[in-house]
Amino acid sequence: MQHLLNKMTHLQEQHWEKLFGFLTIEGQSMYGIWTVYSPEKEVIKSFQGIRNLRSNTDKTIITHTNQFLSPDGSTLENQWQMEKETCNQSDGLLHPADPSKRALALVDYGSSTWLSRKLESGRSFSVELFLKHKDWNTSIGSIYTENGDLEKILHLREYLNSFPNSTTREEITSLSGSWIGTKKYITSDLKVSDSEEIREIILDPTNGKNDTFYFPDSVIVNIPKNLYIGKEFEIVAGKLVTENEYKRLTAKYDHSGTFTLLISEIFRLQD
Numbered sequence: 001m002q003h004l005l006n007k008m009t010h011l012q013e014q015h016w017e018k019l020f021g022f023l024t025i026e027g028q029s030m031y032g033i034w035t036v037y038s039p040e041k042e043v044i045k046s047f048q049g050i051r052n053l054r055s056n057t058d059k060t061i062i063t064h065t066n067q068f069l070s071p072d073g074s075t076l077e078n079q080w081q082m083e084k085e086t087c088n089q090s091d092g093l094l095h096p097a098d099p100s101k102r103a104l105a106l107v108d109y110g111s112s113t114w115l116s117r118k119l120e121s122g123r124s125f126s127v128e129l130f131l132k133h134k135d136w137n138t139s140i141g142s143i144y145t146e147n148g149d150l151e152k153i154l155h156l157r158e159y160l161n162s163f164p165n166s167t168t169r170e171e172i173t174s175l176s177g178s179w180i181g182t183k184k185y186i187t188s189d190l191k192v193s194d195s196e197e198i199r200e201i202i203l204d205p206t207n208g209k210n211d212t213f214y215f216p217d218s219v220i221v222n223i224p225k226n227l228y229i230g231k232e233f234e235i236v237a238g239k240l241v242t243e244n245e246y247k248r249l250t251a252k253y254d255h256s257g258t259f260t261l262l263i264s265e266i267f268r269l270q271d
Helices: 002-020
Strands: 028-037 045-057 061-069 075-083 093-095 102-103 112-117 125-133 136-144 150-160 178-186 195-196 211-215 217-222 235-244 245-253 260-269
Touching: 002 093, 028 136, 045 093, 045 150, 112 260, 125 235, 125 245, 136 195, 136 217, 136 235, 150 217
Parallel strands: none
Antiparallel strands: 028 045, 028 150, 045 061, 061 075, 093 102, 102 112, 112 125, 125 136, 136 150, 178 195, 178 260, 211 217, 217 235, 235 245, 245 260
16 A cells, blocks of 8 residues: 555655746746637737746645737736645646646656546536647647537647747648657556557548548647537647647547547657
8 A cells, every 4th residue: 555655655755846837936937929819710819928837845835827919018817836745646746727627748858738527517627738848839729618519719829038920830731741649548547558669650540430520730629610519539739840840739538528548649650
């Protein structure tokens, strides 16, 4: 029993380090353009936001600040503190903004998510997948109503310390050439798998089970239009981060609506 407790504590320590080990007391600010789409891919709104994370000296308290800029020059600010002692849970990071959700990370400041732990009748549901590459982050948020209907999709483009330019790369609907990938996953109890090789790339890994959305900046999203308790499902988002590298994240839920796996795939174009 003690051995299991020690192992669990070790996994939690590793996970906290993956999430926040890079932070300093000065913090890190990601400047983003947040665009909200309807299920018909119409732009509902678009605005600028800044997400800042900073730690105390021993990295036991993380301060998360969001700032949203209004056209009239005013700023709306939200701030939360995440204490390691209470927020570093055995099933991921508890964020004070919504204790029903968890954040999970696969690698140091790399593939990560903030997601609802379970699909429940009468409660809204969302999954945000973070596709990070060097000083860039692309977040895809899939937001569902209390009835399990897709309500909106958030596409967030962020850059370190300054806003990204307004122009984006075009949509992609296919990838030519030979692509080889690696795959690994983290379970709901923070266990990380070994890497596996993938011999080909399929842009819709759900084989038509989900709807596919093609967004600007070379982003492809595969998500269901409706969620049901009693039917397993997956939320998928991918991005061509360079001409020869494609990253994808998948959050999987079982038939009871409970989160089970976060899968990270990285594909590279072969010469």
